[in-house]
Amino acid sequence: MRRGRARRGREFPGELExxxxxxxxxxIPSGKTANAFAFEDRPxxxxxxxxxxxxxxxxxxxxxxxxxxxxxxx
Numbered sequence: 001m002r003r004g005r006a007r008r009g010r011e012f013p014g015e016l017e018x019x020x021x022x023x024x025x026x027x028i029p030s031g032k033t034a035n036a037f038a039f040e041d042r043p044x045x046x047x048x049x050x051x052x053x054x055x056x057x058x059x060x061x062x063x064x065x066x067x068x069x070x071x072x073x074x
Contacts, residue, residue, distance in 0.1 A: 024037070
């Protein structure tokens with residue numbers, strides 16, 4: 001299903017904020033600090049998200065194909 005952020009907000013009011021708060025605070029009970037989010041704590045659009053995801057997948061593949069001893073920058 002394709003849903004934009006505005007439509008999700010109408011269909012599930014407050015849910016995105018609850019999820020964001022959970023990811024920010026879930027470690028606090030164990031004595032750790034709250035998580036900080038990139039991009040000034042603002043959600044990004046789908047195109048940007050897919051671009052970041054593709055870059056991360058490419059980097060992971062590169063790390064998995066490095067020969068032992070080459071380090072992380074092979």
